[in-house]
Amino acid sequence: GDSVTQMEGPVTLSEEAFLTINCTYTATGYPSLFWYVQYPGEGLQLLLKATKADDKGSNKGFEATYRKETTSFHLEKGSVQVSDSAVYFCALLRSNSGYALNFGKGTSLLVTP
Amino acid sequence: DAGVIQSPRHEVTEMGQEVTLRCKPISGHNSLFWYRQTMMRGLELLIYFNNNVPIDDSGMPEDRFSAKMPNASFSTLKIQPSEPRDSAVYFCASTLTGRYNSPLHFGNGTRLTVT
Numbered sequence: 001g002d003s004v005t006q007m008e009g010p011v012t013l014s015e016e017a018f019l020t021i022n023c024t025y026t027a028t029g030y031p032s033l034f035w036y037v038q039y040p041g042e043g044l045q046l047l048l049k050a051t052k053a054d055d056k057g058s059n060k061g062f063e064a065t066y067r068k069e070t071t072s073f074h075l076e077k078g079s080v081q082v083s084d085s086a087v088y089f090c091a092l093l094r095s096n097s098g099y100a101l102n103f104g105k106g107t108s109l110l111v112t113p
Numbered sequence: 114d115a116g117v118i119q120s121p122r123h124e125v126t127e128m129g130q131e132v133t134l135r136c137k138p139i140s141g142h143n144s145l146f147w148y149r150q151t152m153m154r155g156l157e158l159l160i161y162f163n164n165n166v167p168i169d170d171s172g173m174p175e176d177r178f179s180a181k182m183p184n185a186s187f188s189t190l191k192i193q194p195s196e197p198r199d200s201a202v203y204f205c206a207s208t209l210t211g212r213y214n215s216p217l218h219f220g221n222g223t224r225l226t227v228t
Contacts, residue, residue, distance in 0.1 A: 043219030099210045105155035
């Protein structure tokens with residue numbers, strides 16, 4: 001079935017470092033792809049999304065490009081802040097199942113001052 | 114908008130007891146989802162409703178789990194009897210389907226501990 005695989009965490013970075021969190025997907029057709037973020041004690045929030053190949057989603061300095069040739073949707077940020085510490089989830093919109101999302105297992109990010 | 118509201122935030126119960134989790138979706142949303150989050154398995158979709166009708170319950174682990182949506186503003190997830198392996202954070206989420214750009218909105222979850 002449709003699924004996403006993201007890199008294992010935790011990821012620890014110093015403030016202002018460059019961030020990459022890898023995500024690859026397996027799906028029939030061309031699903032929409034998403035990144036969600038979860039802060040401690042809260043539910044997930046949509047960070048960005050892309051709906052077709054070569055689309056770039058961006059928000060709050062984060063970016064991800066939908067790469068059909070490598071079936072990837074890697075999350076990047078040029079300069080992370082302490083406030084970016086959270087768990088990041090890659091997700092895809094499942095085909096043939098309405099609007100249900102399949103999520104990766106999440107990658108924990110800790111940014112230190 | 115108050116967002117998706119879940120109750121209780123925390124639930125501690127003994128094995129064998131019945132547990133009921135509650136969710137109020139965002140007003141106007143027509144799809145509602147129940148997810149379970151554990152360290153081992155991540156986020157798993159249990160069931161989702163569209164216009165109060167269950168569409169896909171293939172993720173419900175077993176017959177001990179049941180979910181209802183009696184109206185557009187309320188849903189419950191019930192576990193009877195509960196077992197220690199049911200301990201997890203349960204999330205409810207809602208969205209307005211039919212509008213392609215509508216994101217999935219999550220509640221803050223119910224942390225369930227079964228002893």
